[in-house]
Amino acid sequence: MLTIIRPLALIIAMAALLAWIPACRTTPAAVEPLAIPNPAATGAQDQPPAAQQPETVSEPNGPVQREIAKSYKMNKNYDIVPIDPSGNGKVVLLSFDDGPKEKTQIDLLLAALDNHKAKAIFFVNGYRVQKQPELLKLLHEKGQAIGNHSWDHIDLKKEKAEEIDRQIKDVQQIVTATIGEAPKFFRPPFGSSNDYVKRRVKDEGMLFMTWSNGSEDWLSTNQKPEGVIKRVLEQLHPGSNILMHELPWTAEALDELLTKLEEKGYSFVDPDSIDTALSPFPSS
């Protein structure tokens, strides 16, 4: 009797073991974290768009997907204008370049923006995102738009095609890997570009822009809150595409600046309402 039971029990045990092994193997994959690629490595730009995994990008703290009508476009002067000419043209677009740098300043900027229910574009550099991805996530979770400002903040006009490609594409990749979506806006460092840069930006599905109201918050003469406010108001016009930076005096000035803009009857364009497909520049 025992001699028959023993082989049977062994077979059952073996079958159970075989069924258990593959189940074990699949478990770790389910909890695999989002990997941030190292875009500095050569060949990174040849990767398939593996970062776009909508089914696995879970954003428990992310903003609720907002469906906002595309009611604005950019014109050749980089002003933001209503697509329907009878729409509200007394608007400004707010933008902050060269981050993400410091949580202190970002918190101040976000508090002022929230206080005025305003959204802005934060044009980021890839090397800074790589250092502090949590700051990029914070901006995204607060519903702010992210723009591409090149990886290294270099003068793209002086670079070869291959380097321009890397500077643009690597930022798209790291931002996508960090927040689950790619930037839809591009601003070249120093406003310096050429036709090749513009074409590559368009290929990546982004709207190319410089600005139409430079706050000049980087100039030594304006490095105080009053200086930033004064320079923005001096250049203020309907559709102003306002360039600011993640700088202490700008962060300090923002709440008062937004109050003054509202007092003058201006409202703030939501970057999501800009139709990025309507570029004023011809594609080639």
Ligand SMILES: [Zn+2]
């Ligand atoms: Zn810059």
